[in-house]
Amino acid sequence: MPDTSIPTAIAGTRHDHSRCISTAMTTARSLCAQKGVRLTELREQVLNLIWQSHKPLGAYELMEQLARETTRRVAPPTVYRALEFLLEQGLVHRINSLNAYVGCTHPRQEHATNFLICRHCGVAIEFASVPLESSLQASADELGFVIEAHSIEVVGSCKRCTDQGVASHEH
Amino acid sequence: MPDTSIPTAIAGTRHDHSRCISTAMTTARSLCAQKGVRLTELREQVLNLIWQSHKPLGAYELMEQLARETTRRVAPPTVYRALEFLLEQGLVHRINSLNAYVGCTHPRQEHATNFLICRHCGVAIEFASVPLESSLQASADELGFVIEAHSIEVVGSCKRCTDQGVASHEH
DNA sequence: TTGGAAATGTTATATAATAACACGTTCACC
DNA sequence: GGTGAACGTGTTATTATATAACATTTCCAA
Secondary structure, eight states, rough: OOOOOOOTOOOSSOOOOOHHHHHHHHHHHHHHHHHOOOOHEEEHHHHHHHSSSSSOOOHHHHHHHHHHHHOOOHHHHHHHHHHHHHHHTTTTEEEEGTEEEEOOOOSSSSOOEEEEEEETTOEEOOOOOOOOOHHHHHHHHHTEEEEEEEEEEEEEEEEHHTTGGGGGGOO | OOOOOOOOOHHHHHHHHHHHHHHHHHHHHHHHHHHHOOOOHHHHHHHHHTSSSSOEEHHHHHHHHHHHOOOEEEEEEHHHHHHHHHHHSEEEEEEGGGGGGEEEEEETSOEEEEEEEEEOOOOOOOOOHHHHHHHHHHHHHHTTOOOOOOOOEEEEOOOOHHHHHHGGGGG
């Protein structure tokens, strides 16, 4: 049985998050340089803000934080255009069920959008799994469906929240 | 290897759709009776409109069609409340990537939300797969994540559109 | 038959995203 | 170095999606 985890799935575990941020930013810069696309100051600022945590961030929250940070006024198209760029480059993902955006943990690999989303702490954990992809492909094949892209959004309780008993304090 | 298809996955294939509609309505009525919840005229109308096709329908389109059909004015909360009810009863699903709603093809079974969505004709094909669910569960287990719900949205080209060569006429 | 819960109506507003056009910056090419 | 076309950003307005809050009606059990 193949290893289905990705080594970088550290969201939802205790870790030095400043390293996540710096790694993400460095990777983004070199990736953009490689592709010959421009990671402008604005785009870098937006990416950096998104990477402040592993919790998906809404476009309007992002907008507010950006305005606060830069003093200049920021209108929706400003953030949406930056997000569009970052999505195209595979540097961020959109979480459809939350209308929110989160940094991609392994932008160098071709991959789909698979997330475990904790209902308690809000963290979105990106994951990959070979058997998962194969069974998805098998289902599609059976129905003659040609896959172009897919997104999996799983909602539940992450290890930390479960261990801390957050999940049981519900009403 | 287990059979991973569901017998009712006929969206995207040639079929007598009026039977889909009548089956869905009959099942809904008996299911609601069984559960002791009220499938009111409005809710039934909304469900019926959603079932006019296998293409997910937006809330505002639904609202317009409902207004046309009933002559009385219909405001957003009217449809959203009906949708909320139908979602709770498992009679419809929400397609997050489209902000749209589609009838559930097997509301009697406990199940997740898995869809193949054709980019060309718009049809959403609900499917289920045991191996898919197990590998998803395995991924979650590895990370200590407790699953409560999930949704899988696959975008691509359905068999009919692929066969008709629609997919190759793109620019 | 009546009173309370559930459903629906109504008005206003919140939240998310895009269209359209103006202005500025960058960079390859002359 | 100049220049213009492509790209990026600013700005205003609008569209699309969804919900809050409260009024009114309907249903059904006691």
